[in-house]
Amino acid sequence: MMAEVVRSVRLSPSYVRLTFAGLDGLERRGADHWCRLFFTREGQDVLALPSRTSEIGWYLQYLATPKSRRPWVRAYTIRNARPEAGEVDIDFVIHGDRDGNIGPASRFALDATPGDRVGFLDQGVGFTPHHPHDWTLLIGDETALPAIAGICSALLDSAQGVAIIDIPKASDRQPFPAPPGIEVSWIARDQSPHSDARPGSLALQALMSAKLPEGVVHAHAIGESALATGARRHLVQDREFSKRHVDFAGYWRHGRPATS
Numbered sequence: 001m002m003a004e005v006v007r008s009v010r011l012s013p014s015y016v017r018l019t020f021a022g023l024d025g026l027e028r029r030g031a032d033h034w035c036r037l038f039f040t041r042e043g044q045d046v047l048a049l050p051s052r053t054s055e056i057g058w059y060l061q062y063l064a065t066p067k068s069r070r071p072w073v074r075a076y077t078i079r080n081a082r083p084e085a086g087e088v089d090i091d092f093v094i095h096g097d098r099d100g101n102i103g104p105a106s107r108f109a110l111d112a113t114p115g116d117r118v119g120f121l122d123q124g125v126g127f128t129p130h131h132p133h134d135w136t137l138l139i140g141d142e143t144a145l146p147a148i149a150g151i152c153s154a155l156l157d158s159a160q161g162v163a164i165i166d167i168p169k170a171s172d173r174q175p176f177p178a179p180p181g182i183e184v185s186w187i188a189r190d191q192s193p194h195s196d197a198r199p200g201s202l203a204l205q206a207l208m209s210a211k212l213p214e215g216v217v218h219a220h221a222i223g224e225s226a227l228a229t230g231a232r233r234h235l236v237q238d239r240e241f242s243k244r245h246v247d248f249a250g251y252w253r254h255g256r257p258a259t260s
């Protein structure tokens with residue numbers, strides 16, 4: 001499916017929200033519905049989208065495409081979906097600047113104007129708590145804010161728990177609806193003595209020193225890979241939470257571009 005940019009809004013210093021249209025038949029998959037976006041590389045006039053749409057099928061076809069014709073592929077969370085209009089909003093973190101270490105997806109978001117097109121293929125959800133639990137723990141960096149906001153908005157009103165979100169600047173804070181029993185804690189790196197800390201590292205420190213609720217947890221740790229794996233290790237090894245109760249997903253790796 002192709003999606004077309006219809007609006008671009010600079011939400012705050014680190015986020016650009018792009019609204020994409022043309023997604024007829026889109027079905028909401030869940031609170032942290034993600035999708036893969038395909039972008040043309042420099043020198044490509046045509047976006048060579050895989051024709052196969054199954055989870056493995058598109059990837060095998062992608063790998064079989066000569067490198068010079070492969071698009072860039074990056075995963076993003078759908079922040080808001082309006083299926084009746086075939087529209088979604090996606091909040092892109094703008095990391096780096098045009099002259100610096102910026103990736104193709106972040107650059108696309110920075111420069112996007114109405115009419116620009118991306119491929120939209122392969123979708124899923126990450127937050128799938130299947131066991132009975134007393135409270136929820138959500139922890140992530142700026143790339144996880146759209147997912148954590150979506151999850152909090154979808155939790156039962158009676159839900160209890162903690163959400164820790166590590167953002168570059170205090171002005172990147174985006175208030176979102178959450179049950180009264182979920183304590184949302186923002187960590188703004190520009191307000192800490194460690195403003196150049198790696199995204200997610202201050203959240204991990206905060207988790208390690210936090211007094212957490214009692215009872216069975218469902219924990220979901222997402223964002224920079226060291227945060228996701230570090231949070232899981234801490235919860236399982238130091239706090240002795242069951243592995244089965246702690247989900248984690250590395251969304252990106254510090255110093256390494258996404259692999260496709």
Ligand SMILES: Cc1cc2nc3c(=O)[nH]c(=O)nc-3n(C[C@H](O)[C@H](O)[C@H](O)COP(=O)(O)OP(=O)(O)OC[C@H]3O[C@@H](n4cnc5c(N)ncnc54)[C@H](O)[C@@H]3O)c2cc1C
Pocket residue numbers: 034074075076077078090091092093094095096101102103104105106107126142143144146147199250251252253254255256257258
């Ligand atoms: C399921 C899922 C959902 C996601 N949802 C979102 C979302 O809603 N919004 C969002 O912004 N991202 C989201 N991400 C993360 C996003 O896919 C990555 O950040 C992606 O690598 C950005 O691509 P790029 O082309 O800009 O940079 P790349 O080409 O992948 O990387 C270029 C350089 O930039 C660095 N880099 C990449 N991302 C960041 C970052 N955020 N901050 C600092 N440095 C970075 C890399 O380490 C590398 O050195 C999600 C990822 C997953 C797996």
